Amino acid sequence: QQQVKQSPQSLIVQKGGISIINCAYENTAFDYFPWYQQFPGKGPALLIAIRPDVSEKKEGRFTISFNKSAKQFSLHIMDSQPGDSATYFCAGGLIKAAGNKLTFGGGTRVLVKP
Amino acid sequence: EAGVAQSPRYKIIEKRQSVAFWCNPISGHATLYWYQQILGQGPKLLIQFQNNGVVDDSQLPKDRFSAERLKGVDSTLKIQPAKLEDSAVYLCASSDRQGGNYGYTFGSGTRLTVV
Numbered sequence: 449q450q451q452v453k454q455s456p457q458s459l460i461v462q463k464g465g466i467s468i469i470n471c472a473y474e475n476t477a478f479d480y481f482p483w484y485q486q487f488p489g490k491g492p493a494l495l496i497a498i499r500p501d502v503s504e505k506k507e508g509r510f511t512i513s514f515n516k517s518a519k520q521f522s523l524h525i526m527d528s529q530p531g532d533s534a535t536y537f538c539a540g541g542l543i544k545a546a547g548n549k550l551t552f553g554g555g556t557r558v559l560v561k562p
Numbered sequence: 563e564a565g566v567a568q569s570p571r572y573k574i575i576e577k578r579q580s581v582a583f584w585c586n587p588i589s590g591h592a593t594l595y596w597y598q599q600i601l602g603q604g605p606k607l608l609i610q611f612q613n614n615g616v617v618d619d620s621q622l623p624k625d626r627f628s629a630e631r632l633k634g635v636d637s638t639l640k641i642q643p644a645k646l647e648d649s650a651v652y653l654c655a656s657s658d659r660q661g662g663n664y665g666y667t668f669g670s671g672t673r674l675t676v677v
Contacts, residue, residue, distance in 0.1 A: 454604075491566070491653050491668030492605065537604050546612040547593030547657055550666070552604030 451475045452540050454553030462561050467525035469556045471538035474519070478540035482550070483512065483523050486535045495536070528560045564588065566669035568654050574675045580642035583672045587635070587656030594631055595666065596639050597653040605653055611637065644676045
């Protein structure tokens with residue numbers, strides 16, 4: 449059962465452009481929604497995260513927009529740079545005393561052309 | 563701060579053979595996770611430990627996969643016997659009890675190829 453659906457699977461953007469990745473979730477019990485960035489040969493690294501009581505969160509060139517009623521959230525990468533070329537994963541997270549549990553989307557491969 | 567260490571980085575085995583992966587989490591992190599990442603997909607949780615106890619192993623194929631975390635620090639994940647569909651990257655991650663930054667720290671993974 450895929451609880452987090454991510455689109456598109458891949459996208460190409462010119463340097464300086466905006467990359468937009470969308471996710472939809474089914475489990476309304478999720479407590480937070482993180483985005484991870486993964487470079488080839490490396491593990492995913494936390495990029496930015498949002499709680500469901502917030503509609504938008506911005507950190508530098510990265511912004512999460514969250515729509516609770518639609519059960520959707522998105523990542524916007526402003527002024528995309530070649531160094532942003534990576535695979536991005538959205539996730540739904542459950543906060544538990546024994547440790548948080550993440551359910552990942554399928555990933556989006558982003559290529560930023562110089 | 564040292565990251566999550568995993569070894570080996572790569573492993574190629576024939577089907578029906580056995581293989582083991584090792585993980586050393588960040589010092590002091592009580593929670594340890596093993597994820598399976600098949601090429602082109604997002605990571606999928608296999609097992610979660612809190613100290614040396616299993617919290618969640620509902621998605622671990624227990625007929626062939628096993629994992630342990632002795633003394634609540636290092637962990638090993640074993641596959642016996644391996645199948646072709648086990649080809650994937652096996653990621654280890656750790657977090658502190660509260661996970662206050664909402665994130666885990668992942669290791670670089672072990673890429674397993676079963677031929």
